[in-house]
Amino acid sequence: MIYMDHSATSPVDPEVFKVMKPYFVDEFGNASTLYSLGRDARKAMENARGQVASLIGAKTEEIIFTGGGTESDNIAIKGTAYRLKDKGNHIITSAIEHPAVDETCKYLEKIGFEVTYLPVYEEGIVRVSDLEDAITDKTIMITIMHANNEIGTIQPIAEIGKIAREKGIYFHTDAVQTVGKIPVNVEELNVDMLSLSAHKVYGPKGIGALYIKKGIRLEPLIHGGGHEKGIRPGTENVSGIVGLGKACELAQKNLIENAKYITNLRDKLINGVLDSIEQSYLNGHRTKRLPNNVNFRFTGIEGESLVLHLDSKGIAASTGSACSSKKLEPSHVLTALGLEQVDAHGSLRLTLGKENTEEDIDHAIESIKEVVETLRKLSPLWCATPGAERGE
Amino acid sequence: MYSDKVMEHFQNPRNVGEIEDADGVGTVGNPTCGDLMTIYIKVKDNIIEDIKFKTFGCGAAIATSSMVTEMAMGKTLDEAMEITRNDVAENLEGLPPVKMHCSNLAADALHAAIDNYREKKGEKVEGTHICSTCG
Numbered sequence: 312m313i314y315m316d317h318s319a320t321s322p323v324d325p326e327v328f329k330v331m332k333p334y335f336v337d338e339f340g341n342a343s344t345l346y347s348l349g350r351d352a353r354k355a356m357e358n359a360r361g362q363v364a365s366l367i368g369a370k371t372e373e374i375i376f377t378g379g380g381t382e383s384d385n386i387a388i389k390g391t392a393y394r395l396k397d398k399g400n401h402i403i404t405s406a407i408e409h410p411a412v413d414e415t416c417k418y419l420e421k422i423g424f425e426v427t428y429l430p431v432y433e434e435g436i437v438r439v440s441d442l443e444d445a446i447t448d449k450t451i452m453i454t455i456m457h458a459n460n461e462i463g464t465i466q467p468i469a470e471i472g473k474i475a476r477e478k479g480i481y482f483h484t485d486a487v488q489t490v491g492k493i494p495v496n497v498e499e500l501n502v503d504m505l506s507l508s509a510h511k512v513y514g515p516k517g518i519g520a521l522y523i524k525k526g527i528r529l530e531p532l533i534h535g536g537g538h539e540k541g542i543r544p545g546t547e548n549v550s551g552i553v554g555l556g557k558a559c560e561l562a563q564k565n566l567i568e569n570a571k572y573i574t575n576l577r578d579k580l581i582n583g584v585l586d587s588i589e590q591s592y593l594n595g596h597r598t599k600r601l602p603n604n605v606n607f608r609f610t611g612i613e614g615e616s617l618v619l620h621l622d623s624k625g626i627a628a629s630t631g632s633a634c635s636s637k638k639l640e641p642s643h644v645l646t647a648l649g650l651e652q653v654d655a656h657g658s659l660r661l662t663l664g665k666e667n668t669e670e671d672i673d674h675a676i677e678s679i680k681e682v683v684e685t686l687r688k689l690s691p692l693w694c695a696t697p698g699a700e701r702g703e
Numbered sequence: 704m705y706s707d708k709v710m711e712h713f714q715n716p717r718n719v720g721e722i723e724d725a726d727g728v729g730t731v732g733n734p735t736c737g738d739l740m741t742i743y744i745k746v747k748d749n750i751i752e753d754i755k756f757k758t759f760g761c762g763a764a765i766a767t768s769s770m771v772t773e774m775a776m777g778k779t780l781d782e783a784m785e786i787t788r789n790d791v792a793e794n795l796e797g798l799p800p801v802k803m804h805c806s807n808l809a810a811d812a813l814h815a816a817i818d819n820y821r822e823k824k825g826e827k828v829e830g831t832h833i834c835s836t837c838g
Binding site for chain 2: 611612613615616619620623641652653656688689690691692693
C-alpha cells in the first residue's frame, strides 16, 4: 500500500518506538515519585520537554504535555475564555479551523461568548485587514490555525500575532499540521499559545503539547494532582512523552531536507494530475501550502467513490466529501473557499510523507487518471457539463 | 463500513450508461446533497427489457443504482414498482445507517422512470413514490 494520508496520522518512526519501549515494562515509574525509578522517568520526561521546546524555539518550562492536539486546543481556548470572561466575551477565529477549534468556539457561543469567523476567500487564507476590522474592546482571544489540515494553506500567523500583541489580546495557533513540517518558531510567530501533536510527525497517538508563553495564565479545564503546572493534571504518559520528544528531535534534525524532498514530490503530483486530467483543479493556494498537502477536485466526481477506488489500487487517501462524514455536509473548509456544494463533494486529499517516493507519485497520478475516467463514465454530471464553464 | 456485496457492485457496476431511445427516464437526488442518479428503461409488453443508469455519488449511491437495475431487469412494470429502498439495501447485505436515507435513492429513480414511461403513454400516474428531486 502507498500511504498518502499523513495529515490523518503517520507511522511511528522505528527510532521513536525504540526509545519508548523501556517505559512500558522496565522503566514504568510514576514520574512524581521520589525513588530512582520515578526520578529516572522524570528525567526522561524533562529531556523530552526540552526536545519539544527546541523544535519550536520555546523555553523548556513553556511546554505542557497533553493528550493530543484536540486537548491542547481545548485547554488553550476554553482556558483563556474562562480566565478572561470578566474582561470581554469576544473571540476571533477563522472559517476553516479544525473541529477541535471550530467546535470549541461553537460551544463557547452557546454559553454566551461571541465568535467572529474570518473568511478565507478563494485562496484559503485569512486577510489581516479583516482581522483588524473584527477586533473590538471586548476581544479577549484570537485563535487561527497555522496551516489548514484539508487544503494545507499557511496563514499569516506572525502578522496576526504582531497585531494581537499590540492590542494585548491572547493569541493561540493550532500548529498540529506545521510543527515538524515547516520551520515553526514561537518568538517569530508572536504567539502566546501553540498546539502540537506527536502522531502527525512520526510519533505515537494520544500525546501532544501546548506551548504557553511565560506570563500567560489559563483556567484549567480538569483538576487533579497538580501535574503539568496544574494545567493538565494526571499521571504523566511517560512513554508517549518520550516518543513525542524523540519525534521532535528527529523532525528538527531533518526538517529542511525533508521539506525540500516532499515539496518536490508534491509539485510533481500537482503538475502531473492537472496536466493529464481535464477539468481537474487544485483546492487552496498553489504555493502558500504545506510541503506535503495536495487537494484536488474533479468536475462530475464525488470524493468518497474516488477514495474507495484508489484504495483498491493500493493508495490510501482521504476526502472532504460529505458522504464520508457522519454529518452528511460537505467540508466547511471547501465551502469557505466559495466552492459550490457539488464541487465541495468532489475533493481528494493526498498528504505525503518522507517515505513516499517518485515511483509512488507516478503510480498515484496514473491511478487517479484511471479512476477519474471510470467514475466520469458513470456520472450524469460529467455528461451534463461537457464545457469548461466552471473555471479554476 | 460497506458490505462485500456493496463493494462488489461498486467496483463492477452492472448496466452502466444511457439508453438513447429510452421509453422512460427518471432522475432523483441533488448534486448539492452529493448524490444524483438517472435511470433509463426500455419497455416491451409491459416488461422492462433493458435498463441502464448513471450516478454521481458515493459508494452506496453507485452500488444501489447497480443493484436496482439488476433487480428490475426483466420484471413487469407493476413488479418493478414494488421494489423498495429496503429491498435494494437487503440485496446488498445492508447499508451503513447513515447511507440508508441519503444514498439509497435508486428505487426512487426506478419508480420515476416507470412513471415517466406511463405518463408518456397517457396513463394516470399515482405519484405515490417519494421523488427526492429537490434541485
